[in-house]
Amino acid sequence: MSAQPPRRPSLAERRKAETRLDIARTAARLFAEHGTADVTAEQIAAEAGIGLRTFYRYSRTKEEAVEPLLATGAQRWLEVVASGPHRLPMLPELEQAIRAALTFDGAPEDLETTRGLIRAMDDDPALRTIWHRINMESERDLYRVLADLVGPTADLLQLRLIAAAAAGAIRIAVEQWASGSGPTSGTGSPVDLALHALRILAADALPINSE
Template sequence: MRSPRPYSPATGPGQSLTERRKAATQLDIARAACALFAEHGPDGTTAEDIARRAGVALRTFYRYFRSKQDAVAPLLAGGGDAWRALLEAEEPGVALGPAIERAITSSLTLPDGEEGLEWTRGLLRASADDPALRAVWFQVNQDSEERLVPVLARLAGDSADPLEIRLLAAAATDAIRVSLEVWSAGDAPQRGPGSPAELAVRCLRELTGGMAVLRRG
């Protein structure tokens, strides 16, 4: 999903130094790919260019990514990681609708000076003419939706209908996806009317208005 906020590799106490270095290298490559796509477009960028910009060998690039388009996945996935983490911090039994809206709004409202949303805008615009880049975007969103299901299930409790939880995960993920696609196609600002956060909350309410799981709690 993706990804409104630049991907930040997890560095929890259970992660080894090797895992942290791997995540940092992936992020360096992803940032290099994003910068080169913005400068030259996907067609004008090669895997060799990305590896050179990231300061790694070409074999290192292919150790982590299958193609130049795959290299941007960590950046696109960062927003989903950020807002799922906010939901994971909520306590079971919380009113799901407001909790989801809080997480979406917070993750799509970046501090001044952060470029994550503009990177996403550039990548989504580039994907209009690049089917492989679009495929990466859709896969990121699919992965994010699947990871969201257990988070929502824990918050909703054992009595929640699994079908409703799946539908809610799909609706929340699509609300963010559609909002970013619409925003990226225009010139609206990062905050205020027409911003990703405003559009995403609007989409979420439209998609989930009849869901019983949101009327409980």
């Protein structure tokens, strides 16, 4: 069975998603600037222009508020892969998906905010848990998309390896980039590092090719 196109969200759903993303950007910026210990949910709500009660309708904790920003790339990644041909994606198609996943709507502002947020994770276990959960969910969802595209003849072990490698390439690239002072585009950017990581895996370890 082929992957079904996603349902177009309603206007109310889009507005809710925009509000969540605005809260996420605000929380991420404050965490990056001040560290999580010195930022409160009240401060995030005030900076985002909403009440505290509204904040807690969108997020259970201050740390979880950043999840929509971190998950945006994974959502784009899945959309690009799912819209491709109904077969195992080749390396150029996975590369295209990586470019889409790491092209932030607010770049370079969102990328720089994400850099500071990932650095803040060193001192905050709750943030690290959210980051790793998002990456695990991205890997799992990519595996499901690939299995749906390929169908019942799929080699499930192969698909799991591809999903793990592709998701891992993005995570490692973003973490590597965030640990330094690399640019947001061009050589040394998250896209450049993720493509390099995927090509290493495709050449040496995984059944991915461009034929």
